[in-house]
Amino acid sequence: MNSNSNTVTVAVGSTRKPKVGAVREALTSIGFLLAPNKKIEVVGAEVESGVGHTPVSREELMQGARQRAEAVAKLAAKNCEPWSYFVGLEGGLDVIMDGGQRRVFLEGWAYVSDGIYGFFGRSGSIEIAESIAGEVIDRGVELSVVIDRFAGEAGIRDAQGAWGVLSGNLITRQDAFRIAVIAALAPFYNAKMYRRAAVAR
Numbered sequence: 001m002n003s004n005s006n007t008v009t010v011a012v013g014s015t016r017k018p019k020v021g022a023v024r025e026a027l028t029s030i031g032f033l034l035a036p037n038k039k040i041e042v043v044g045a046e047v048e049s050g051v052g053h054t055p056v057s058r059e060e061l062m063q064g065a066r067q068r069a070e071a072v073a074k075l076a077a078k079n080c081e082p083w084s085y086f087v088g089l090e091g092g093l094d095v096i097m098d099g100g101q102r103r104v105f106l107e108g109w110a111y112v113s114d115g116i117y118g119f120f121g122r123s124g125s126i127e128i129a130e131s132i133a134g135e136v137i138d139r140g141v142e143l144s145v146v147i148d149r150f151a152g153e154a155g156i157r158d159a160q161g162a163w164g165v166l167s168g169n170l171i172t173r174q175d176a177f178r179i180a181v182i183a184a185l186a187p188f189y190n191a192k193m194y195r196r197a198a199v200a201r
Contacts, residue, residue, distance in 0.1 A: 008035040011076060011083040013068030015044040017158055019089045022177030030182060033189035035084075043083070047071035054136050054143040055092030058107070062120060064090035065111035073115055085188070086113045089177050091161070092143070093136060094125065104133035106143075106162055108173070110180035114188065121183025123176035126166050 012023050024042050031040045048071060051064035068088030076083045088111045095104050108123035135146045144157040151165045161173025187194045 005082065006037075007039045007041050008085070009041045009043060009081075009083045010085045010087060011072045011081070012042060012044045013047045013049075013072040013086070013088045015046050018161055018172070018174040019177055020044040022089065022174045023087055023181055025174065025178045026181035026185065030185060030189050034185060045072050045075055047075065049088075049090055051090070055090060056095060056137050058094045058109075061090050061092050061094065061107060061109040062111070064088070064092070065109040065120065066118065069111045069113050069118065073113060084114065085185075086115065087111070087181065087184075089180065091173065091177070093128070093133070095133075095137065102130070102133070104128050104130070104137065106166065108163075108176040108180045110177065110184040112181070112184040112188070117187070119184050119187045121180045121185070123180040124171075126163060126171065128162070128166060 010023060010027060012020050014020065020042060027034070027040050027042065047068055049064035050067040051060050055061045055064050065088040068090065069086040072086040072088070075081070076086070089108065091106070091108045093104050094107050095102060104127065105125035106128050107125050110121045111118055132146050132150060135141045136143050143162060147156050147162045147165055148154050156162065156165060157173065160169055163176050164172045
């Protein structure tokens with residue numbers, strides 16, 4: 001961590017507006033806990049997730065989020081960037097069987113690392129229609145393409161996202177990622193509680 005500076009830089013493994021915006025919003029809420037008396041700066045860097053364009057399992061979502069964070073950490077080391085935290089965000093689908101019926105949920109996952117320790121956080125879930133799920137899971141069409149077609153708009157993933165379309169804009173893509181980031185950062189800004197829980201085991 002760059003302790004000589006009065007600025008803590010949080011690097012996000014994406015330059016997409018909803019992802020960078022989600023991290024900024026999350027840090028507006030918890031920045032004073034994470035880095036008391038310091039200014040927090042958020043930077044975006046485009047990196048590969050190493051997973052499919054639309055992850056279709058919880059494992060793939062978690063892997064994509066972690067690999068984005070690790071890629072940003074490698075970039076920081078290579079370019080000698082004094083970044084303190086590395087954030088990977090991945091959105092996609094989680095599939096479960098419920099009484100023999102396939103149910104598919106849209107989720108956002110975050111992985112945050114300080115270069116030594118890393119933790120996951122997840123947004124809530126929203127169930128998607130089977131017709132949309134079928135296009136993505138069975139036919140391999142990218143979710144953003146299906147949602148654009150379904151909603152009759154273009155570029156939705158850079159705006160409200162599938163979350164906004166499905167929830168009537170009551171929950172946006174940025175909202176979902178914000179919750180995931182706050183959850184993933186908890187072991188850092190609430191370290192005392194996590195240490196206490198570890199000792200109590």
